[in-house]
Amino acid sequence: MQPRIPTMLVLGAMFVAGLSLSSASADGPKPCINANSEFAKVKAACAKGGQDEVKKMMKAVFDKEKAAGNDVKCNSCHENLKDYKLKPNGKADLKKYM
DSSP: OOOOOOHHHHHHHHHHHHHHHHHHHHSOSOOOSOTTOSSHHHHHHHHHHHHHHHHHHHHHHHHHHHHTTOOOOHHHHBSOSSSOOBOTTHHHHHHHHO
């Protein structure tokens, strides 16, 4: 006799699997918080692929700066990484890096 899996467990697993599949494809990229940035590169990255594309673009900028000997990190310009609020020096510093 085979052990029986409770129906609610099976239905719950199917529901969770359905949520993860639908959210990955239906929602598209996570939208930018500041899609109207004054920086053309940031604005273009937002339009292309949302927050993930901006993160890739910023990582490339930081990699270039680090190679030049500058110690830059996300929190050099941002107060936090939840809403990406800029510190007072954020825009001025980014202008130097762009």
